[in-house]
Amino acid sequence: MPELRRDPVLGRWIIIAQERGKRPSDFIIAESPTVGGFCPLCPGNEKTTPKEVQAYGRESEIPDSPGWQVRVVPNKYPALVIEGELSREAEGLYDKMNGIGAHEVIVESPHHDHAFSEQSPEEMAVVLGAFRDRIRDLEQDDRFRFVLVFKNFGKAAGASLEHSHSQLVALPVLPRKIESELTGALAYYKYKERCIYCDIIQQELKQDVRVVCKNESYISITPFAPRTPFEMWILPVKHSSAYHEQSEEEIFDLAEILSESLRRLNACIPNVPYNFVLHTQPLRSQPMNHYHWHFEIVPKLTSIAGFEWGSGFYINPLPPEEAATYLRESLKHKS
Amino acid sequence: MPELRRDPVLGRWIIIAQERGKRPSDFIIAESPTVGGFCPLCPGNEKTTPKEVQAYGRESEIPDSPGWQVRVVPNKYPALVIEGELSREAEGLYDKMNGIGAHEVIVESPHHDHAFSEQSPEEMAVVLGAFRDRIRDLEQDDRFRFVLVFKNFGKAAGASLEHSHSQLVALPVLPRKIESELTGALAYYKYKERCIYCDIIQQELKQDVRVVCKNESYISITPFAPRTPFEMWILPVKHSSAYHEQSEEEIFDLAEILSESLRRLNACIPNVPYNFVLHTQPLRSQPMNHYHWHFEIVPKLTSIAGFEWGSGFYINPLPPEEAATYLRESLKHKS
Numbered sequence: 001m002p003e004l005r006r007d008p009v010l011g012r013w014i015i016i017a018q019e020r021g022k023r024p025s026d027f028i029i030a031e032s033p034t035v036g037g038f039c040p041l042c043p044g045n046e047k048t049t050p051k052e053v054q055a056y057g058r059e060s061e062i063p064d065s066p067g068w069q070v071r072v073v074p075n076k077y078p079a080l081v082i083e084g085e086l087s088r089e090a091e092g093l094y095d096k097m098n099g100i101g102a103h104e105v106i107v108e109s110p111h112h113d114h115a116f117s118e119q120s121p122e123e124m125a126v127v128l129g130a131f132r133d134r135i136r137d138l139e140q141d142d143r144f145r146f147v148l149v150f151k152n153f154g155k156a157a158g159a160s161l162e163h164s165h166s167q168l169v170a171l172p173v174l175p176r177k178i179e180s181e182l183t184g185a186l187a188y189y190k191y192k193e194r195c196i197y198c199d200i201i202q203q204e205l206k207q208d209v210r211v212v213c214k215n216e217s218y219i220s221i222t223p224f225a226p227r228t229p230f231e232m233w234i235l236p237v238k239h240s241s242a243y244h245e246q247s248e249e250e251i252f253d254l255a256e257i258l259s260e261s262l263r264r265l266n267a268c269i270p271n272v273p274y275n276f277v278l279h280t281q282p283l284r285s286q287p288m289n290h291y292h293w294h295f296e297i298v299p300k301l302t303s304i305a306g307f308e309w310g311s312g313f314y315i316n317p318l319p320p321e322e323a324a325t326y327l328r329e330s331l332k333h334k335s
Numbered sequence: 336m337p338e339l340r341r342d343p344v345l346g347r348w349i350i351i352a353q354e355r356g357k358r359p360s361d362f363i364i365a366e367s368p369t370v371g372g373f374c375p376l377c378p379g380n381e382k383t384t385p386k387e388v389q390a391y392g393r394e395s396e397i398p399d400s401p402g403w404q405v406r407v408v409p410n411k412y413p414a415l416v417i418e419g420e421l422s423r424e425a426e427g428l429y430d431k432m433n434g435i436g437a438h439e440v441i442v443e444s445p446h447h448d449h450a451f452s453e454q455s456p457e458e459m460a461v462v463l464g465a466f467r468d469r470i471r472d473l474e475q476d477d478r479f480r481f482v483l484v485f486k487n488f489g490k491a492a493g494a495s496l497e498h499s500h501s502q503l504v505a506l507p508v509l510p511r512k513i514e515s516e517l518t519g520a521l522a523y524y525k526y527k528e529r530c531i532y533c534d535i536i537q538q539e540l541k542q543d544v545r546v547v548c549k550n551e552s553y554i555s556i557t558p559f560a561p562r563t564p565f566e567m568w569i570l571p572v573k574h575s576s577a578y579h580e581q582s583e584e585e586i587f588d589l590a591e592i593l594s595e596s597l598r599r600l601n602a603c604i605p606n607v608p609y610n611f612v613l614h615t616q617p618l619r620s621q622p623m624n625h626y627h628w629h630f631e632i633v634p635k636l637t638s639i640a641g642f643e644w645g646s647g648f649y650i651n652p653l654p655p656e657e658a659a660t661y662l663r664e665s666l667k668h669k670s
Contacts, residue, residue: 003654005560009519009531010512014560014649024603024661027564027636027653079650092538093531094559148648175648177345184344196344196428203427224429225340225349229362268359301362313483313510314349315414318362319338326359 002080002099004173012176015099017079040076041163043068043110050074053104054133056126070126071107072134078103079169086143086172100143102170106130109164116153116164117262125255127166131278132251134168135244139283144170146178146282149243154273154300174282181279182291189290197292198239200224210320212327213260217253220261222320222327227298229318230268230327232261234295241288243280258295260331265299267330273300337415337434339508347511350434352414375411376498378403378445385409388439389468391461405461406442407469413438414504421478421507435478437505441465444499451488451499452597460590462501466613467586469503470579474618479505481513481617484578489608489635501611509617516614517626524625532627533574535559545655547662548595552588555596557655557662562633564653565603565662567596569630576623578615593630595666600634602665608635 002017040048043066050073057069074082080101088097108116108127116124135147151166152159188196204210204221212220212232220234234257236250246254265272280293337352375383378401385408392404409417415436423432443451443462451459470482486501487494523531539545539556547555547567555569569592571585581589600607615628 007558007560008523008535010515011519012560012649014562014651016654017650017652018654022652024565027604091559092542093534094538171648181344184346188343199428200343203429207427223342224426225342225347227349230359269362313506314347315352316349317352317357319351319353 001084002078004080004097004099006095006097008093008095010176013173015079017099039112039161039163041071041105041107041161041165042112046071049105050076054130054137056130066110068107068110069123070109070130072130073105073107075103075105075167080171097172100172102138102141102144102168104134104168106134106166106168107163108166112163114164115266116151116166117259117266119259121252121255121259124259125252128251128255128258129248131166131168132244132246135280135283138168138170139244141170142284143172144283145174146171147280148175149278149280151276152273153275154271159273178279178282182282182288185290185292195239195290195292197235197294201235201237210324212264212324213257215253215257217250218257220257222324224320226316226320226323227314228316229301230265230272230299230323231316231320232265232297232327234258234261234297235292236294239289239292241281241285241291241293243278243293245287261297261327264327264330265297268326269299269301274298275300336419337413339415339432339434341430341432343428343430345511348508350414352434374447374496374498376406376440376442376496376500377447381406384440385411389465389472391465401445403442403445404458405444405465407465408440408442410438410440410502415506432507435507437473437476437479437503439469439503441469441501441503442498443501447498449499450601451486451501452594452601454594456587456590456594459594460587463586463590463593464583466501466503467579467581470615470618473503473505474579476505477619478507479618480509481506482615483510484613484615486611487608488610489606494608513614513617517617517623520625520627530574530625530627532570532629536570536572545659547599547659548592550588550592552585553592555592557659559655561651561655561658562649563651564636565600565607565634565658566651566655567600567632567662569593569596569632570627571629574624574627576616576620576626576628578613578628580622596632596662599662599665600632603661604634604636609633610635 002015004013004015006013039045046064052064052071052073054072055068058067060067080099080103082102084098084100086100088095106127131149138144138147147168147170149168185196201219210222212222217236218234219237220232223231223233274297276295276297278295281288281291337350339348339350341348374380381399387399387406387408389407390403393402395402415434415438417437419433419435421432421435423430441462466484473479473482482503482505484503520531536554545557547557552571553569554572555567558566558568609632611630611632613630616623616626
């Protein structure tokens with residue numbers, strides 16, 4: 001079983017998910033992406049994945065059969081396992097926990113070559129709805145404290161399969177980065193009695209130098225202190241701390257702006273590898289006045305070297321104001 | 336001038352170090368390392384670097400001439416600039432600061448192809464002594480709060496030049512990761528009235544399952560919650576919070592254990608890319624009872640994808656106890 005271990009100084013949790021029988025040289029990262037060959041996520045190959053958790057758009061009622069538009073399956077090589085009781089124990093001054101959690105794959109399209117950034121808002125809305133449904137479902141399991149939804153696009157960003165997919169991990173502990181965000185946002189709220197993200201949105205709308213695009217419900221910006229060139233955040237304009245409280249209409253507006261943001265990014269740098277991560281409130285929390293859910297989209301353009309590792313400092317060669325200008329102008333000749 | 340910007344929620348500082356005239360596609364990471372061609376760090380080319388800050392082992396007194404063993408020069412493409420007054424200002428709710436700091440390159444050897452891990456302890460001691468001397472010198476400049484010393488080995492770890500070198504950056508703010516370490520260590524100290532790192536060393540010596548090697552003054556371990564396979568920490572056995580307080584003898588012992596640790600790593604995975612980072616106390620601090628300086632060596636083996644970005648969570652496929660076994664046995668047939 002995998003194991004969760006906590007760094008005693010920083011409080012950072014890591015997962016030891018052992019792949020048995022590996023030799024040291026097996027840990028070297030492959031240089032080039034795996035392309036071609038058999039794809040377990042393509043229609044017709046449903047029996048080669050673990051049994052599906054949920055499927056969208058299929059008319060037949062037979063699970064693990066073709067005809068779906070979006071399909072959610074357990075990860076075949078999970079970082080955490082779903083079965084077992086949580087148990088936390090000490091090893092001297094160290095803390096560890098057995099690796100209980102869910103690790104699922106959201107197959108975003110039946111078409112092997114259909115990149116997420118090329119999806120229409122209608123198609124993308126089904127994927128974003130699946131994120132919401134899975135969080136709602138996993139919230140029922142009181143062993144879990146947080147559902148981390150993320151996407152790795154491109155080998156440099158960590159994707160190991162070509163077929164368009166995102167992932168989620170339900171965790172028995174609160175990730176340190178989310179905890180830091182909650183703490184930082186709460187400190188501001190205590191001082192100002194306002195949500196810091198709401199204030200950021202107001203300032204961004206007023207300054208209008210880092211806004212990439214917006215619609216009735218959402219705004220897409222390059223953040224003031226971005227880690228990489230073209231980093232983007234998408235936030236709901238109206239205060240909301242929980243992603244999974246969105247209405248159908250809001251999900252559609254979100255699909256529209258996410259689709260537009262990714263198309264703009266792709267128009268700036270074709271096929272750029274990127275990660276996106278959903279930042280939302282912990283499971284079974286009451287709505288929070290101080291926290292505001294959002295997506296962070298981080299292109300994988302600069303390598304994270306010693307400086308960033310050691311310091312939590314990032315060096316970014318592109319000011320976000322210039323990135324926003326590029327992104328705003330990137331679809332001009334096309335739309 | 337570069338600019339330091341602070342994320343208003345997390346308190347994370349990033350550096351915007353603009354490289355003018357770049358187009359979006361210029362931000363794509365090169366796939367393969369630059370090899371061959373002109374090397375500005377080789378002896379005979381001293382005039383092509385900015386004027387040297389310090390040199391070791393040269394008999395002649397002519398600066399920027401050959402004959403040195405280790406040479407420290409300002410980075411030609413610095414992330415921060417040394418000249419100017421610090422000024423911090425607001426932009427609405429955001430904070431920024433002009434990018435004042437030092438960014439230096441420590442050329443570790445006159446020989447272009449002599450990898451750091453192949454250096455003898457005698458050679459490495461000169462490099463480690465240069466780290467100490469530069470910290471002592473930069474501590475005099477009261478604009479700076481921290482000196483971050485690090486090394487990127489291999490393109491995957493961020494090295495842009497082949498010739499063996501490490502770097503240092505003197506910063507006007509305390510890096511968030513060091514601040515978190517200080518906070519975590521202080522919390523433990525307040526509770527136990529002991530240094531957490533001293534307790535870790537005691538437990539590691541007793542358990543003896545994560546010790547890679549040790550000598551009179553230092554211990555090299557795989558930490559309990561490592562981010563990557565073969566992560567190693569080197570700590571002084573006797574409590575000390577400031578790297579630059581080491582004696583000549585201690586520097587030599589450190590060179591011995593660092594050299595051995597890197598040779599063991601290299602024997603496990605030849606030419607593995609890695610970063611190492613020196614964690615030490617802030618400049619002009621009194622000696623701290625709760626903090627303990629150390630090196631963190633992080634091989635670049637697994638890619639940092641969405642999961643890690645979003646959560647501060649790392650998935651590591653190799654338990655540190657097994658990594659320690661590999662490292663302990665790796666030189667058996669050679670020494």
